[in-house]
Amino acid sequence: MRSIIKFLTLTLFSIFVSQSVMAADHGTAQEAEAMVKKAMSFIKTKGSEAAYTEFNSVTGSFIDRDMYIFVLDLSGKTLAHGANAKLIGKNISTLRDIDNKAFIEELLATAKSKGKGWIDYKWPNPTTKTIELKSTYFEKSGDIVVGCGIYK
Structure with a gap:
């Protein structure tokens, strides 16, 4: 009986530890919101040209694990994209x-009407290269929308 209890305890502990490690590879909703706010502040202080260069840099400070910043104008034109420069x-x-x-139409409509929000969709994860459920937080500032997503 003790060996069964030990086995179950070790199994549960292993599951807990593996889920904690996997969670560390993914950004959180709070981190995505913070990154968007940091990016918007960066645009205001450094200017859009310098900010977009930083957002697009694969070694820049706006790429963290599976999170990255993207910027769209209100028509949907990509101004910056931390994971796929081909979209710029x-x-x-x-x-x-x-x-x-x-989802982009929905994101833009919500940005125009409410100024900010979350949207869920399925998208390729640049880290795992698989299609995953993604939630993206975005905020409108003037004539641009700044966003950052998390994979679930």
Whole structure:
């Protein structure tokens, strides 16, 4: 009986530890919101050109684990993107996720009407290279939207 209890205790401990380690590889909702606020402040103090250069840098201070900053204008044109430089300069307003959700259209509409919010969709994780559920926090500032997502 003791060996069964030891086995169950070790199993539960192992599950707890592995989940804690996996969670450390992912950003949290609070971290995503903080990164957006930090990015918006960076734009105001350094200017958009310097800020976008920093956001786009793979070694920059706005990429953390699976989180990165992106910036869109209100039409959906990508001004900065920490995970995919090929999107810079492209209008991504018609992008859809694997379930055909027009998440950028929804993000832009919410930004225009409410100023900030969260949106859920499925997107490739740049760290794992697999499609995962993602939640993105975004805020509108003037004629841009700054966002940062977390993978769940």
